[in-house]
């Protein structure tokens with residue numbers, strides 16, 4: 436570990452030490468962390484059954500002050516359309532979604548640099564993750580959520596003792612409300628604060644270790660803001676620079692066709708936001724109108740020689756049902772990755788003899804009402 440982490444601003448190029456709670460640059464842009472040094476396989480704390488086994492690679496100054504045992508999630512093999520596939524069960528985190536990787540590392544950093552009360556906006560999973568870890572750390576916490584967020588997620592936030600502000604309208608309206616409150620308490624935004632990506636990068640380390648210190652050919656990830664894509668890119672980049680891996684997996688960002696900012700930019704060959712038509716989607720966790728790090732996510736996908744896949748709304752329910760029958764009960768957002776794999780196998784982008792990982796980002800118990808509706812239960 437080292438406590439000398441630095442922020443760099445992609446817009447104005449300034450760098451500054453990560454020694455105080457910050458969520459963006461003075462110029463208004465998001466901040467990134469400078470490249471990490473990674474670790475060699477001999478530096479893994481092998482007795483630690485959580486993401487903290489990779490703490491030598493994390494840009495923190497101290498051992499974690501708050502942990503709920505996040506990370507080191509199962510990687511299970513199942514057959515999908517007759518093809519062997521590994522499913523990474525990020526749904527089996529302390530709060531039931533992959534967000535706990537990012538939250539745990541981000542909050543431990545913020546605690547190190549002296550944060551007080553925090554707030555956040557979320558479609559649900561990040562909110563319940565941050566509310567839960569704030570509770571574990573004893574930090575006051577307020578979460579802004581869409582009025583339409585699944586009830587299970589709102590209940591989870593409330594049970595952690597966080598104050599809930601329910602905002603009518605779009606997901607973007609929820610973000611605007613949280614931005615407007617940024618003077619009152621610290622805006623611990625998982626979409627802005629780069630230590631969240633420092634946490635999600637441990638997914639790359641974990642897959643590398645679980646594949647016997649090799650990497651799979653393909654990784655499919657439900658993508659709203661792209662924190663898992665950015666974490667995978669950062670983690671595999673560090674391992675590549677350390678000489679631990681010789682190549683990177685292809686990364687496929689999966690979106691719901693009804694709200695697909697990255698797919699629109701991808702199809703246009705653009706480096707940033709392009710206007711697109713949007714509608715309702717059952718995949719509430721990835722219904723993002725304006726991703727923060729658009730260019731970085733597109734670059735990460737291009738660097739990996741992967742792609743962005745938009746899944747038709749009608750294919751999400753059948754994918755969720757098929758996953759359930761494999762013993763994998765996930766929320767609709769996570770099911771998009773299964774639907775995307777079917778598309779990529781069908782069009783030959785992914786071949787049966789390749790090793791493929793599907794990241795299942797959130798548990799089905801998060802969204803039982805939506806799932807009941809979707810499957811006619």
Ligand SMILES: [Zn+2]
Nearest residue numbers: 444447460462
């Ligand atoms: Zn700047």
